[in-house]
Amino acid sequence: MNHDFEILYPYTRNSTSPVSSPEETAPRNHIIRFFHYKQAQDLREYLEGNVKSNGWKWVERHNPAMKFPTDFALVSIEERLKEFLVGEFEKLELVKDVSLDVSYQRGVLEEKAVGAFVDGKKRPGKIFTAMSFGEGENSTGAVANTSGVRISWRRNLMMQKSQVTSLFGADALWLKGYTGAKVKMAIFDTGIRANHPHFRNIKERTNWTNEDTLNDNLGHGTFVAGVIAGQDAECLGFAPDTEIYAFRVFTDAQVSYTSWFLDAFNYAIATKMDVLNLSIGGPDYLDLPFVEKVWEITANNIIMVSAIGNDGPLYGTLNNPADQSDVIGVGGIDYSDHIASFSSRGMSTWEIPHGYGRVKPDVVAYGREIMGSKISTGCKSLSGTSVASPVVAGIVCLLVSVIPDNNRKEILNPGSMKQALVEGASKLTGPNMYEQGAGRVDLLESYQILKSYKPRASIFPSVLDYMDCPYSWPFCRQPLYAGAMPVIFNVTILNGMGVIGYVESPPVWHPSSEEGNLLSIHFTYSDVIWPWTGYLAVHMQIKDEGVHFSGEIEGNVTVNVYSPPAHGEKNPRKSTCVLHLKLKVVPTPQRSMRILWDQFHSIKYPPGYIPxxxxxxxxxxxxxxxxxxxxxxxxxxxxxxxxxxxxESLGSPFTCFDANKYGTLLLVDLEDEYFAEEMTKLKNDVINNGLGLAVFADWYNVDSMMKMKFFDDNTRSWWTPVTGGSNVPALNDLLEPFGIALGDKILNGDFVINGEQSRYASGTDIVKFPEGGYLHSFPFLDSSESGATQNVLLSGMSKADSPILGLLEVGGGRIAVYGDSNCLGSSHMVTNCYWVLKKILDFTARNIRDPVLFSDSSRQDKTLHVDDNQLPSRRTDVNFSAYSAVLGKELICGSDSRFEVWGTKGYDLHVRGRNRRLPGYADIDVGRVLNSTLLIPVKKSGLIKRVMTILQGTSTWATYMEMM
Structure with missing residues (x-):
């Protein structure tokens, strides 16, 4: 019995040289997507008849999907003609878009091994998180000289623990005769051997790679299949009679390509799979070819189960496609019902900054030391969310077999199966909803739900209870009060009535008592629900008359959903969804205790290479x-x-908040630019309105960014950071009226203030500061010139004093600037600097001055100054408008702001917002804008048109299909 620990690692490729090589100019395969399906030969004739250049060649795909129509072509394009030929292909009436055929490979993501937008037009491929393939064979049983009794006890304990099927009560359904019969299970993995003794029903094996084998030579695919359908007594699967369709999409070198996945997905659709398990994922939810194909999979009534990711215990680390509403995203727990440390946490980040993330994972299942099949025979254990995923996939197969084969498709679909899982799940004590979703899967409860299921729509989560802590974190940690920014709760609409549905009329708030009328509530939602799912975002404010109210508000939000009649029906299917709210309200806090967090000026990956x-x-x-x-x-x-x-959080420009309500505006780790109106307003807010300002910056050094540039031989493109850890030139513009500026050093080291020690990790320095302010300097290593970081701190390199913390009173307000934010975020924190933050907030909000921070020795008796031409400059070789919510955009208050300024320029601002442009920045928007509407071209006629709208911050999307 072998025990390996499985870890999901992002893709890596060991190509680090920025120097051109023959491979960089060699022809590269591209995917041409079409608006509709045709035979491959017809598509070939169409392309060859319309693009007659000699710089491209048709690439034959020899796989089972070629027996069916396809919606894409694979072509080889010479690098020297790439831009011209891609443009020619995209002009064609039937062509949807052209993208690189990206390869995915397991490995640790390292320096110079990832990328971002570089060519100003198309994004490189998906940063992918792949399954691992642990294959150790060492036994973990007792040592040889241990007594036979102890060996027996250890083995029995492991047997009890490892039979995950019994922990979920699968044997109770087996006794009823349900074993997964006539369920077609697609396993996208590394394949399986035809004569494996653990499986009684391997129906088909297909190979989608460039290797001439159907066998699993790595072990992961066999293991996953064993968890789902194994029949060995030592490592039982959930549904042993399930029909296994093994899709070999990874090579022995653990490599795959986008085109392989697209063909395999198309084949799964054509052969009418029931369930599909996908043990891969990554952070790039803007990879439309992949995302849209997943939508197509589920729209064709295939239930997709996918691992949520192994980037825990960090938050905001959900993997795609598991973070999609139409996919069952699975997190992992251990045998003590604790969230596994490796399991990724929510919330989803698609909706930031104007909205709020969705609850993911959907459910959790055991994912540590799970037993499964080895390559040839015998059992081993693995851990990871891609182990928890086949646990749920096996449960789904077993549940599908509960419904008689002749009417399964009338009842079972991705919507109804997710309803059964989340409504039947057992909520765990301790984790919040963004860690556990609905809770631990409960097979028998879900069985009871499906046994009497009638098609309906529902909401997940169906309750928001401020008294239910910690499950309702973060909402239960901070009550509502009058005057605050709206609190947004984003729920998923699950529609088991049909693949497409509609919200019949605006949702309605039904308070259960008179106090409920103090709640002002607005809604943003999917008018069209497709495929199977939509969203409802509830925006909540307390009315001004509730400024002194303390108590609870309770009631229901109802939303009516309908779907077209099913086959043989005359009338539309209708259902009413209910969201129960139980809210806590307190009197409005005093100004000094209110902090406003700036979310609007933060940029993340995707879309850009934000380092x-x-x-x-x-x-x-x-x-x-x-x-x-x-x-x-x-x-x-x-x-x-x-x-x-x-x-509170602000996902809109500074013009969209009333500074008189807040003690401190908190700016942390920001990468975007600022509208001129924002800079003018902030200056007035600080000097005349007494607003406190606390800034936590990060490194910014153009030379270092250029050194991080590299050629990714996988995507045939250059990857380079679009800014530094923070956008120091933009911050300097913002702070210029106060006489403050940051430099371009990259400082590393430890420092101590009054006995409190912190690590300064790649922070910047302060280079301009007014006389009369308080400035603190410490000896650090500057790695901006050497390219060194903490790794050389022990090498004896000399350190020099650099100012990193400044405090200043200006007019009626107070400002604090600190050059590092890494000590506030949990992602890669070495030591926290919360003690610094507390002292800063004491000063900015309440003018409480710590005697150490405000000692006479730190007071500036003269102005710290450098010439403006010595300040960090913006990159002139990056099209920053592609990633910015400011450059080339219109100033507007989004749905995260107070209701009275939605869709306006904000408070006391009567001039029209100007598009912000800066020297060296291109004005062209490449079409990949944060929080914008993405439209697939609709110039074509007579075709199926799919339009995806990512509403600004409210939730995931509203999608529909329309016949022209």
Whole structure:
């Protein structure tokens, strides 16, 4: 019996040289997607007849999907003609888009091994998180000289623990005769051997790789199949009679390509699979070819189960496609019903900054030391969410077999199966909803739900209870009060009535008592629900007359959903969904205790190559955790609440908040630019309205960013950071009226203030500061010139004093600037600096001056100054408008702001917002804008048109299909 620990690692490729090589100019395969399906030969003739250049060639695909119509072509394009030929292909009437055929490979994501937008037009491929393939064969039983009794006891204990099927009560359904019969299970993995003794019903094996084998030579695919349908007594699967369809999509070198996945997905659709397990994922939810194909899979009534990711215990680390509403996203727990440390946490980050993330994972299942089949015979154990995923996939297969084969398709679909799982799940004590979703899967409860299921729509989660802590975190940690920014709760509409549905009329709030009328509530939602799911975002404010109210508000939100009649029916299917709210309200806190967090000016991956805040971190170089109060800054949020502060979030420009209500505006780890109106308003808010301002910056050095540029031979493109850890030039513009500026050093080291020690991790320095302010300097290593980070701190390199913390009173307000934010976020924190934050907030909000921070020795008796031409400059070789919510955009208050300024320019602003442009930045928007509406071209006629709308911050999307 072998025990391996499985870890999901992002893709890596060991190509680090920025120097051109023959491979860089070699022809590269591209995927041409079409608006509709045709035979491959017809598509070939169409392309060859319309694009007659010699710079491209048709690439034959020899796989089972070629027996059916396809919606894409694979072509090889010479690098020297790539831009021209891609443009020619995209002009064609039937062509949807052209993208690289990206390869995916398991490995640790390291320096110079990832990328971002570089060519100003198309994004490179998906940063992928792949399953691992543990294959150790060492026994973990007792040592040889241990007594036979102890060996027997250990083995029995492991047997009891490892039979995950019995923990979920699968044997009770087996006794009823349900074993997964006539359920077609697609396993996208590394294949399986035809004569494996653990499986009684391997129906088909298909190979989608460029290797001439159907066998599993790595072990992961066999293991997953064993968890789902194994019949060995030592490692039983849930549904032993399930029909296994093994899709071999990874090579022995653990490599796959987008085109392989697309063909395999198309084949799964054509052969009418019932369930599909996918043990891969990644952070790039904007990879439309992949995301849209997943929608197509579920729209064709295939229930997809996918691992939520192994990036825990960090928050904001959900993997795609498991973070999609139409997919069953699975997290992992251990045998003590604790969330596994490796399991990724929510919330989803698609909706930031104007909205709030959805609850994910959907459910959790045991994912540590799960027993499954080895390659040839015998059992071993693995751990990871891609082990928990086949646990749920096996449960789903077993549940599907409960419904008689002749009417399964009338009852079972991705919507109804998710309803059965989340409504039947057991809520765990301790974890919050963004860690556990609905809770641990309960097979028998879900069985009872399906046994009497009638098609309906529902809401998940169906309850928001401020008294239910910690499950309702973060909502239960901070009550509502009058005058606050809206609190947004984003729920998923599950529609078991049909693949497409509609919200019949606006949702309605039904308070259960007179106090409920103090709640002002607005809704944003999917008018069209497709495929099987939509969203409802509830925006909540307390009316001004509730400024002194203390108590509870309770009631229901109802929303009516309908779907077209099913086959043989005359009338539409209708259902009423209910969301129960139980809210806690307190009197409005005093101004000094209210903090406003700036979310609007934060940029994350995707879409751009936003580098990490600490350059010491080598295995996670992208800033993709959301930088939100409730993702990677959740510990800081809890600390501030414990300290008595009330923390609100602003996902719109500075013109959209009333500074008279807040003690401090908190700017942390920001990458975007600022509208001119924002800078003018902030200056007035601080000097004349007494607003406190606290800034936590990060490194910014153009030379270092250029050194991080590399050619990714996988995507045939250059990857380069679009900014630093924070956008120091933009912050300097914002702080210029106060005489403050930051430099371009990259400082590393430890420092102590009054006995409190912190690590300064790739922070910047202060280079301009007014006379009369208080400035603190410490000896650090500057790695901006050497390219070194913490790794060389022990090498004896000399350190120099650099100012990193400044405090200043200006007019009626107070400002604090600190050059590092890594000590506030949980992603890669070495030591926290919450003690610094508390002292800063004491000063900015209440003018409480710590005697050490405000000592005479730190007071500036003259102005610290450098010439403006010595300040950090913006990159002139990056099209920053592609990632910015400011450059080239219109100033507007989003649905995260107070209701009275929705869709306006904000408070006391009567001029029209100007598009912000800066020297060196291109004005062209490449079409991949944060929080914007993405439209697939509709110039074509006579075709099926799919339009995806990512509403600004309210939730995931509203999608529909329309016949022209």
């Amino acid at each position: 990490r805040d600490s350059l010491d971190v080598r295995n996670d170089i992208l800033d993709w955790h959301g930088d939100h109060l409730h993702t990677n800054f959740h510990i800081m949020f809890n600390m501030l609440r414990d300290a008595g502060y009330y923390v």
